[in-house]
Amino acid sequence: MIEFKDAAVVAPDTGVPILHPTSLVLDEQRITIIGANGSGKSTLARLINGLALPVEGQVLVDGLDTRKYGSRVRRKVGFLFTDPSQQLIMPTALEDVMLSLRRSVRSKDERVKAALAALEDIGLGNKGDVSVNALSGGQRQLLALAGVLTATPTIVVADEPTTLLDLRWKAHVGALLHALPIQLVEVTHDLEAATRAQRTLVVDDGAVVFDGNPDDAVAHYRDLMYRKTVGTSA
Amino acid sequence: MIVLGTYRAGSSPLHRLPALAKVLGLIAWGIVTMIFTDPVTSLGIAAAAVLLLISVLPPLWPTVKGMAFIVIVAALAAAYQVYRGDFTMGIDIAADLVGLFSVSIAVTTSTPMGELLDLAAAAFRPFRKVIPPAIPGLMFAIMIRAIPEVATIMRQSRDAAKARGVQRSPQALMIPTATRTVGFALDLGAALHARGIGDEATEDAVPARRTRLPKPKPTQ
Incomplete structure (x- = not known):
């Protein structure tokens, strides 16, 4: 369970608020977050695994404060970035998955086996020795997901995981994410994908302006954006 | 896309040697190259180095390009020594450069990057x-x-x-x-x-x- 208690974030140098004090309890299995560019939704997502820390208030994951127990929280919360190139640390696919297994599997042979199995599961079985830079964008995102999942998190936070992908990969990665047997918090610009959730948050100007049913949330968001651009309701 | 490292899978004697032996060998080769300064021995060592490089079957074009570059550098260095009037020194330097470069390509061609990283x-x-x-x-x-x-x-x-x-x-x-x-x-x-x-x-x-x-x- 994820809990925000009056958590607020301001820009470090200018003091401009990025997220106004926000209180939320997120315990649904499928939660999506939508909002305009720069609205603060990425910050909201990053607060969950302690990549961003609140300047006021606190964020708790299963009762653990992200400020005090950062590394324990990150062991529970896997994070998928928009650009998989950012997430992949090692030069080849196999090595990258093995990196996630370092803590849990001590023997190197076992680690190779487990990593190969993870690659096989995600559909990259024949890409183990391929340079990360030689994979396509979609394959890289799959590899990033494999790296996240092998660390056995109980929550996955995905920050626009399909924004850079073509339609086919978008569908594929989206389907994989939604089939996960763990809690998923997904930030997305794909409004169709946003409705495949139990609860949707709309973030605007650093505040959660709508929280509830996904279809209503998308309608609210469309209305908000149309009003901003043309000054009339959609 | 840039190909990382020049490793090519193969079954040459050098491929079968452990990475540690190859790196130590490379260092030893460097020392021997430095010790012998007479032109005949230097040329002999350089020829052996080129043969060693050929034995691992490196990728043709990148290797030829790399070698062409080092041959130019070696020729310039040798030309300078000849200009100074030290003919044998010129041959020695050129042979040493070409030889060491060949051996190092031979090692990187025959050793996977992962093994070198583990060694490091x-x-x-x-x-x-x-x-x-x-x-x-x-x-x-x-x-x-x-x-x-x-x-x-x-x-x-x-x-x-x-x-x-x-x-x-x-x-x-x-x-x-x-x-x-x-x-x-x-x-x-x-x-x-x-x-x-x-x-x-x-x-x-x-x-x-x-x-x-x-x-x-x-x-x-």
């Missing part, structure tokens, strides 16, 4: 009290990972400069390349953080210390 990490083991054992390997891996990424950033910056008609300006290439490289480093840092990699390295270091010290301190 192992070389840090005596310092494990200061540097956690997981760190050196990670450090080299990140370095390898960053090279093609920086090359991509550079290519994109050059394209952007071209598209905006400022391809002559060195700032238009260097400034975005530098700032975006720093950006990539920050992103990679966030990824390491998100995946708990730094945490793991420090956790690794603790048991290593406990087993080595007879009386561990109760707190760190």
Whole structure:
């Protein structure tokens, strides 16, 4: 369970608020977050695994404060970035998955086996020795997901995981994410994908302006954006 | 895309040698090359080096290009020595350069990058009290990972400069390349953080210390 208690974030140098004090309890299995560019939704997502820390208030994951127990929280919360190139640390696919297994599997042979199995599961079985830079964008995102999942998190936070992908990969990665047997918090610009959730948050100007049913949330968001651009309701 | 390392799978004698032996051999070869300064021996060693390189069947074109470059450098160095009137020194230097370059390509062609990285990490083991054992390997891996990424950033910056008609300006290439490289480093840092990699390295270091010290301190 994820809990925000009056958590607020301001820009470090200018003091401009990025997220106004926000209180939320997120315990649904499928939660999506939508909002305009720069609205603060990425910050909201990053607060969950302690990549961003609140300047006021606190964020708790299963009762653990992200400020005090950062590394324990990150062991529970896997994070998928928009650009998989950012997430992949090692030069080849196999090595990258093995990196996630370092803590849990001590023997190197076992680690190779487990990593190969993870690659096989995600559909990259024949890409183990391929340079990360030689994979396509979609394959890289799959590899990033494999790296996240092998660390056995109980929550996955995905920050626009399909924004850079073509339609086919978008569908594929989206389907994989939604089939996960763990809690998923997904930030997305794909409004169709946003409705495949139990609860949707709309973030605007650093505040959660709508929280509830996904279809209503998308309608609210469309209305908000149309009003901003043309000054009339959609 | 940039191919990392020049490793080519094969079954030559050099391929079958362990990485450590090859690296030690390379060092020994360097020392021997430096010791012998008479032109006949130097040429002999260089010829052996080229044969060794051929034995591992390196990729043809990159190798030829690399060798052409080193031959030019060697020729210039030799020309300078001949100009100074030291003919034998000229031959020695040229032969040494070509020979050492050949042997090093032979080693990198016949050794997978992973084995070299493991070796580099192992070389840090005596310092494990200061540097956690997981760190050196990670450090080299990140370095390898960053090279093609920086090359991509550079290519994109050059394209952007071209598209905006400022391809002559060195700032238009260097400034975005530098700032975006720093950006990539920050992103990679966030990824390491998100995946708990730094945490793991420090956790690794603790048991290593406990087993080595007879009386561990109760707190760190």
